[in-house]
Amino acid sequence: MFESITQSLGRAFSAFRGTGKITEGNIxxxxxxxxxxxxxxxxxxxxxxxxxxxxxxxxxxxxxxKALRPDQQIVGIVHQELxxxxxxxxxxxxxxxxxxxxxxxxxxxxxxxxxTCGKLAVRLKEQGHxxxxxxxxxxxxxxxxxxxxLGAQIGCPVxxxxxxxxxxVQVCRNxxxxxxxxxxxxxxxxxxxxxxxxxxxxxxxxxxxxxxxxDQALLVCDAMTGQDAVQSARAFNExxxxxxxxxTKLDGDTRGGAALSVKAVTGVPIKFIGxxxxxxxxxxxxxxxxxxxxxxxxxxxxLYEKARKEFDEDEMLRQQERMxxxxxxxxxxRNQMRQIxxxxxxxxxxxxxxxxxxxxxQLGDLNPEDDMxxxxxxxxxxxxxxxxxxxIIDRSRRNRIARGSGMQAADINKLLKDFSMMSKxxxxxxxxxxxxxxxxxxxxxxxxxxxxxxEIVEKKLRSARGPADKDAARDKKKKQRKEAQKAxxxxxxx
Ligand SMILES: Nc1nc2c(ncn2[C@@H]2O[C@H](COP(=O)(O)OP(=O)(O)O)[C@@H](O)[C@H]2O)c(=O)[nH]1
Ligand SMILES: [Mg+2]
Numbered sequence: 001m002f003e004s005i006t007q008s009l010g011r012a013f014s015a016f017r018g019t020g021k022i023t024e025g026n027i028x029x030x031x032x033x034x035x036x037x038x039x040x041x042x043x044x045x046x047x048x049x050x051x052x053x054x055x056x057x058x059x060x061x062x063x064x065x066k067a068l069r070p071d072q073q074i075v076g077i078v079h080q081e082l083x084x085x086x087x088x089x090x091x092x093x094x095x096x097x098x099x100x101x102x103x104x105x106x107x108x109x110x111x112x113x114x115x116t117c118g119k120l121a122v123r124l125k126e127q128g129h130x131x132x133x134x135x136x137x138x139x140x141x142x143x144x145x146x147x148x149x150l151g152a153q154i155g156c157p158v159x160x161x162x163x164x165x166x167x168x169v170q171v172c173r174n175x176x177x178x179x180x181x182x183x184x185x186x187x188x189x190x191x192x193x194x195x196x197x198x199x200x201x202x203x204x205x206x207x208x209x210x211x212x213x214x215d216q217a218l219l220v221c222d223a224m225t226g227q228d229a230v231q232s233a234r235a236f237n238e239x240x241x242x243x244x245x246x247x248t249k250l251d252g253d254t255r256g257g258a259a260l261s262v263k264a265v266t267g268v269p270i271k272f273i274g275x276x277x278x279x280x281x282x283x284x285x286x287x288x289x290x291x292x293x294x295x296x297x298x299x300x301x302x303l304y305e306k307a308r309k310e311f312d313e314d315e316m317l318r319q320q321e322r323m324x325x326x327x328x329x330x331x332x333x334r335n336q337m338r339q340i341x342x343x344x345x346x347x348x349x350x351x352x353x354x355x356x357x358x359x360x361x362q363l364g365d366l367n368p369e370d371d372m373x374x375x376x377x378x379x380x381x382x383x384x385x386x387x388x389x390x391x392i393i394d395r396s397r398r399n400r401i402a403r404g405s406g407m408q409a410a411d412i413n414k415l416l417k418d419f420s421m422m423s424k425x426x427x428x429x430x431x432x433x434x435x436x437x438x439x440x441x442x443x444x445x446x447x448x449x450x451x452x453x454x455e456i457v458e459k460k461l462r463s464a465r466g467p468a469d470k471d472a473a474r475d476k477k478k479k480q481r482k483e484a485q486k487a488x489x490x491x492x493x494x
Pocket of ligand 1: 109111114220281
C-alpha cells in the first residue's frame, strides 16, 4: 500500500539529512519536495497547499530537539500533521441500547457497497449483535441475489422484494419494519449506486433518508479512483450529511490521495477501510497507523516521540528550578501555558481534577482557553526584555502592550500585579505538598486571579445560566439609560 508516496516522501526527507541544522531556507526547500510527493499521490491541491504551509510553520517554530537529526524532526512533524489531516475518528456504529438502529450504505456502483454490507454484518455479529440486511438495490438484477448469498454465508437474514413491483424507498421502509418485528437490533440498507453522481440517485437516497431516518449514513468509496472518490464524497455529503466514509480496495495499488484528502475536503472521517474481497477484510481506520504506514519510518517516529517527551519533561524541570530560584519570568509563564494547552483542552483537564467537573459545567459558554489566549496575547505583545523584567514597563509601554493585544491598560496592570504575586507565592509554595498547592490555586482562581474577566466569571458562577457577557453589558447600558431618563424626568418635575 502506498509504496510510491512512501518512497518519494523518503527522498524528500533525505534532503534535510545533509543539513546540520534546520533553517527556514532548507525547510522551505525540503517542503517543496514533500509537496510534490503529495501531489503525485493524488492528494487534493488545496489540501496539499494547506498541509505544506502548516508543516512549514510548525517546523520553523518548533524548538530544535537536540537528540534528533533535522530530517528526523521533520518526519515527526509531518507525521503529526498527517494524523490531524485524517482524524479524529469514531469507529462506533451507534447501535442503540433499545430499539432498532438503521445503517444506510450508499456509494457509486462498483465501489464495494454490497461487499461492505456483508463485512459490517460480520463485524456486528462478532460484537454480539444480530444484524439484518435489506436489499434495496433494485437497479441491478443480480444485486439482490448477491446480498442473499452473502447473508446465507454469514448466517444473517436478508429482506428483499420483487423489483418489478416495488421501489427502493418502499423496500427500505418494509425492510426496517420486518427487522423490528423479528426483534433485530441493527439493520443495514444496501442501496443502489450509479456509475456517476446523478440527480436521480441523490433524490432516491434523500427519500430513503427522510422516510427511514437512519442512525448513520455511511458512504462507500473506491480508493482506486483517487480524486473522483473525494469529489463523490463531497456530493454525497451535501445530499445526505454522511456520518462516515468506508474506503475500499486499499489492498490494491492506490496512491493514497483519497485516504489523505477525504476528511480535509468533506469534514467526514474515514471510519473503516476495505483491504480485500473477503468478508473479514475490513479494518478500523486509525489515522496514526495510516500516517505511520505512509511514512514507513516506524523507528524514526518512536525516536521523535521520545525526544519530544524528554524535551517537554526537561522544560518542565527547568521551569520548576527557575521558580524555586525566583527566576520565573513572564516568558516562562507563557511557555508553561503552551505546554498545558498541549495536554488537551482546559475543560478536559479540569474535568479530570476531582471536584472541578461541576465547576466546568457552571462555566457554561465561558472558555478557560479564552483567558489563556488573552494572557498569552498580552505577553506576546511584550518585548523579551519586558518579559524578563516587568518592572521596566511604564505607562507608555503599558499602553502600547494593551493596544498590541487588543486589551485595556488596566488588564495589563492586573496581569503584572497577579504575576508578581504569583512568583512570590511560587517560591513559597515549593515546600508545600501537592494538595496544599492545589488548594491555594483554587483560592486564587476563585478570587479572579490571572483572569482578565474575573467579574464575568463570578457573575456566571453565581447564576449558572446567567446572560452572556455581551448581553450583560447591553443590559447594564440599558439600565443606565433608564436611570438617566428617570433622573431627567425627576429634574424636570422639580
Ligand atoms: N480488492 C478489493 N476488492 C473489493 C473490496 N471491496 C469490494 N471489492 C470488490 O469490488 C467489486 C464491487 O463490489 P460490490 O460490493 O459489488 O460493489 P457495489 O456495486 O458498490 O455493491 C467486487 O468485485 C468486490 O469483490 C476491497 O476492499 N478490496
Ligand atoms: Mg451492490
